[in-house]
Amino acid sequence: MGALSDLRTLALFAYWDLLRMRRRTMFVAMRVVWFALQVTLFALALSAMVRFRGYVSQGLDYYHFYLLGVYASILFSISTSNAYEVAEEFEEGIIEYHLSLPVKRRILTLGRAIGGGLAGFIFTLPMFGIVLALIGGATPWAVAASLAAALAFSIGVVGLVLSIVLSVKSGDATDVLFGVLDAMIVRLSTIFYPAVVLSKVAPYYYAAVSNPVSHFVDLLRTFFFFEEYRVLAVSDPAIMASYLLGFVAGLVSAAVYVVERKLEGGGWR
Amino acid sequence: MLAVSAAVKIVDFVKKFGDTVAVDGLNLEIYEGEIFGLLGPNGSGKSTTLLTIATVYKPTSGDIYVFGRSVTREGDEVRKYVGIAFQEPKAMWVDTLYELLLWHARVVGYSSAEAKSAVRDAMERLNLWEHRGKQFYQLSGGTRKKLEIAKVLIQRPRLAIFDEPTAQVDVITKHALWDVIRELRQEGSTVIVATNDMFEAERICERLAIMYRGRLGALGTVRELKDRIPGGDVVEIGYEGSREEVERAVSRLPSVGRYVLEDNRLIAYLNRGEEKAAEIVSLLTSAGVKVKRIMVQEPTLDDVFFYFTGARLREENQDVALNRGATPWAR
Amino acid sequence: MKDFIKACFLVAYRDLRRFWKFKHWLAAQLAMNLADVVIFALVLNNMVNRDYIPDYVKFMSTGVLAIATFASAFSIGREVGGEMRREVHHYLLSLPAPRAALAAGRFIGGALRGLVYQLAFIVLNLLVVGVPGPVQALAIAYTSLLFSLSMSALAIAVVSSTRDFNLQSTFRALIYYTLFFFSNVFYPKELISLRFPGPLAAVVTHAPISRAAEVYRWGFGYYQSLDPMALPEVTLWAIILLAVAALLYTRNLSRQ
Incomplete structure (x- = not known):
């Protein structure tokens, strides 16, 4: 009975985030335009501009390499955008309302992380479909594994968002932190360039190989271009998958910790 | 002017x-x-x-x-x-x-x-x-x-x-x-x-x-608006004497639209209550009725507001059957 | 006239002063623009085809100067939109100031933001690309002034067309991304001409950001010559956008 009730509550909190995402039509439109221009113009121009053959074997060109990068970056960006939602909820007193409900903190946090992750995942599904079509010839196994990885990644990023926003408890700090994080994490990852190119600037290389975005995007690339890409990826596929799982478990646990131990008794600045 | x-x-x-x-x-x-x-x-x-x-x-x-x-x-x-x-x-x-x-x-x-x-x-x-x-x-x-x-x-x-x-x-x-x-x-x-x-x-x-x-x-002006409510002021007079005499005296005053007599009290609904109260007292006294106390109550601006807005709204909607002769707050 | 100038100055001052209040936006924008040069360009420099771009860091530094100016001048639209949603424009409309002064003041306020913000990137270009001569410096200043003025006007006119937050943001994003991607900031025009159909290449070449970036590239010495049409086109863009924006903004403000 208790477990069933917890599950129901968890589903309700996940639903809360799904509803919020549904209302953000502006954000959806903006990201769709960004995505369309990225895959049609930016990626094509960039692939014409770079010398990629020197790094990879036959069968993988920069355009296909970058397509999965665009998908990873849009999923990351949409998942981090939850930060602004949560900050707004704090300012509107909704977080206090949630804390006042007869719900376990753990369930509340898990529900929000899963809901936010699910919302980002569902929202980017059409874009994932377009990327798949542009890549062509993907195996069902690769598609299923990529979707599972994408959902896990999105939940992990929302866990990160909840941990940070609920710790700093400041709208301004949230804006600055996530603006900078979005700019830096994407550029210091293997979204635009393979790790081997980054290795020429040592600090960037180490930042990229420890960056969860790199692990996620390279895992996707390995799923689709296994033979061609495995030598370029930041790590071994099993290690990348483990890293991703650790990222999700660690950050969702961090969010639970913040909500259970740090959030209560503190105001919003 | x-x-x-x-x-x-x-x-x-x-x-x-x-x-x-x-x-x-x-x-x-x-x-x-x-x-x-x-x-x-x-x-x-x-x-x-x-x-x-x-x-x-x-x-x-x-x-x-x-x-x-x-x-x-x-x-x-x-x-x-x-x-x-x-x-x-x-x-x-x-x-x-x-x-x-x-x-x-x-x-x-x-x-x-x-x-x-x-x-x-x-x-x-x-x-x-x-x-x-x-x-x-x-x-x-x-x-x-x-x-x-x-x-x-x-x-x-x-x-x-x-x-x-x-x-x-x-x-x-x-x-x-x-x-x-x-x-x-x-x-x-x-x-x-x-x-x-x-x-x-x-x-x-x-x-x-x-x-x-x-x-x-x-x-x-506030006064003008209050006066525009038919029977807006309430004059209450406590008396000792015959109820018939009081009724006869009040009926001689056309400005009194409606009145109630109960427990030796005359409650009259009219306009310009302060002026008319003196007339009523004078009539009652000359009819042999002893006036014990007088109270004049003018409508509040809430009443005015209701009269010009709320009552009209109800009239238009015809939700409530109105007694048009009576003042809104007396209903 | 004196009243007009005073009102115009006060309105512009109000917008410029408020620029510092959006510290979070400035920090994020700065991080993104700097990251484009010191991370993206630096790393991609190892991958780009040297036949097209001999030095991608220098190419991007000058390009980022154009998009930084554009983005900061364009940011005024966000606030004008916010004001319209909160009906703060009712307050502005009730003030003893001519409508034209209100519009001009806002355009100038947005332009000043662009100019102030670009200073850091001018220093970056002086360090990374080169030092302009007097003629080039004048061309840079002229371009910056007109470019930021026209982008500020464009943002204001677009956002004041509707009070719906979703529509405002969608319009802004649509124009922002179109101008951003359909420019030669990230890729040279030669490459666009080679890989994309003719009309698209022409759009990219004559887009306002592309033209501004070209002047900056020539001004700081990355290009040896400048297309003689670049500066006239910057001027033309400014005249067209300012005229249309002034009309739209004053009409949209007093539409009710």
Whole structure:
């Protein structure tokens, strides 16, 4: 009975985030335009501009390499955008309302992380479909594994968002932190360039190989271009998958910790 | 009779937003130097009228003249005369209270040095000085309203408009605002106050207009409006004597519309109650009835408001079968 | 006239002062623009085809100067939109200031933001690309002034067309991304001409950001010559956008 009730509550909190995402039509439109221009113009121009053959074997060109990068970056960006939602909820007193409900903190946090992750995942599904079509010839196994990885990644990023926003408890700090994080994490990852190119600037290389975005995007690339890409990826596929799982478990646990131990008794600045 | 010039002359003013008619053929004059109250239920067109006077909106048809200048053709000139305290305070959330007022002072014509002193004076007067460094979003609803009032206080315009100025403010601020309004008037400003607070309207306004569904429901001084309610005053007289004598005496007074006799009390519903009470007493005394006590109660402005708006609404909707002969509050 | 100039100055001052209040936006924008040069360009420099771009860091530094100026001048639209949603424009409309002064003041305020923000990137270009001569410096200043003025006007006109937050943001984003991607900031025009159909290449070449970036590239010495049409086109864009924006903004403000 208790477990069933917890599950129901968890589903309700996940639903809360799904509803919020549904209302953000502006954000959806903006990201769709960004995505369309990225895959049609930016990626094509960039692939014409770079010398990629020197790094990879036959069968993988920069355009296909970058397509999965665009998908990873849009999923990351949409998942981090939850930060602004949560900050707004704090300012509107909704977080206090949630804390006042007869719900376990753990369930509340898990529900929000899963809901936010699910919302980002569902929202980017059409874009994932377009990327798949542009890549062509993907195996069902690769598609299923990529979707599972994408959902896990999105939940992990929302866990990160909840941990940070609920710790700093400041709208301004949230804006600055996530603006900078979005700019830096994407550029210091293997979204635009393979790790081997980054290795020429040592600090960037180490930042990229420890960056969860790199692990996620390279895992996707390995799923689709296994033979061609495995030598370029930041790590071994099993290690990348483990890293991703650790990222999700660690950050969702961090969010639970913040909500259970740090959030209560503190105001919003 | 003294000739009074119009500060604001509203002529056949119509304002539509899409298919919605906010104001429907309003004609009204507001005299120079008076404190004029604009009453009406929500959505009656008060704010739309005020915003058009301030040139924020343009009339769909008709025109409004402010000190003889047309809001449709001479907006730049009109704005030199008008200052408005909005119903919903208007500011961006990042600006501090002091910055907002200082900028306002500069844009309404103060030099840099004068602006600082005028802003400080206004802020101190409205107990805002301690909040000067706070950003707009950090302010309470009441403090935000004070910000709007401070703007007009600093500007000291020839025509000051207050749109529901005391909603959300505490009693002390309410009195401070009334003082500001009276002070502006003493300095020669014309003041328009839109309000739903009947006590406020009665206390500070010299003339009132009641708007209803975009039209003018009633216009006049508070006394005139009260007198326009049929049988509006209540005169209660305690007596000793024959009930028949009292009935006979009262029936000789056509101004008494309706009356009730119970427990040696005469309760009469009429207009101009204070004047008529003396007549009733005189008639009763001459008929041999001993008058023991007299009480005259005039209608409140709430009653006036209801009479010109609520009762009419009910009449239109025909939800309640009305006894038209009786006063609204006696039903 | 004196009243007009004073009102114009006060309105512009109001917008410029508020620029500092959006510290979070500035920090994020700065991080993104700097990251484009010191991370993206630096790393991609190892991958780009030298036949097209001999030095991608220098190429991007000058390009980022154009998009930084554009983005900061364009940011005024966000606030004008916010003001319209909160009906703060009712307050502005009620002030004793001519409507034209209100519009001009806002355009100038937005332009000043662009100019102030670009200073850091001018220093970056002086360090990374080169020092302009007097003629080039004048061309840079002229371009910056007109470019930021026209972008500020464009943002204001677009956002004031509707009070719906979703529509405002969608319009802004649509124009922002279109101008951003359909420019030669990230890729040279030679490459666009080679890989994309003729009309698209022409759009990219004559887009305002591309033209500004070209002047900057020539000004700081990355290009040896400048297309003689670049500066006239910057001027033309400014005239067209300012005229349309002034009309739209004043009409949209007093539409009710």
